[in-house]
Amino acid sequence: MNGYLAWDETAARNVINALKAKPGALLPVLHELQETFGYIAPDAEPVIAEALNISRAEVHGVVTFYADFRTTPPPAHQLKLCRAEACQAMGADRLAERATARLGIGMGESSADHRVCLEPVYCLGLCTVAPSAMLDDRIVGRLDERKLDALLAEVER
Numbered sequence: 001m002n003g004y005l006a007w008d009e010t011a012a013r014n015v016i017n018a019l020k021a022k023p024g025a026l027l028p029v030l031h032e033l034q035e036t037f038g039y040i041a042p043d044a045e046p047v048i049a050e051a052l053n054i055s056r057a058e059v060h061g062v063v064t065f066y067a068d069f070r071t072t073p074p075p076a077h078q079l080k081l082c083r084a085e086a087c088q089a090m091g092a093d094r095l096a097e098r099a100t101a102r103l104g105i106g107m108g109e110s111s112a113d114h115r116v117c118l119e120p121v122y123c124l125g126l127c128t129v130a131p132s133a134m135l136d137d138r139i140v141g142r143l144d145e146r147k148l149d150a151l152l153a154e155v156e157r
Helices: 009-019 026-037 043-054 056-065 084-091 092-103 144-157
Strands: 077-082 116-121 133-135 138-140
Touching: 009 026, 009 043, 026 043, 026 056, 043 056, 077 092, 077 144, 084 092, 092 116, 092 144, 133 144
Parallel strands: 077 116
Antiparallel strands: 077 133, 133 138
């Protein structure tokens, strides 16, 4: 799924050891772990703390503070709907309602089959082609019901 490695402590230690000498290594380590595994496994926190000689509470605090760090394996797809003012003015609220109804999940939730999560974002930088969305790493501007339905059909496969 998504090309991530399955969580493995040995592989995690290799990532951590490669970066631990960097000044302010905690954030680079966390980003690299998430890039490698798709999330920061709770089992990684004590390993990181030990390697960086910081408290586990400090590691946990940083992991939970930043919204982009995941603590569970990612779903197969991530659908982000822009909720910023320009997109709202162009009908994003109606599209968000359509997506939540069709997927049966709320904003910030994942489907029970772990196929998709629906995330609100507060600007994709596409105000001139509002409303906008991002499916995985693909940006979609001028989102309308037809384009949204095509994205939803893609994640439901």
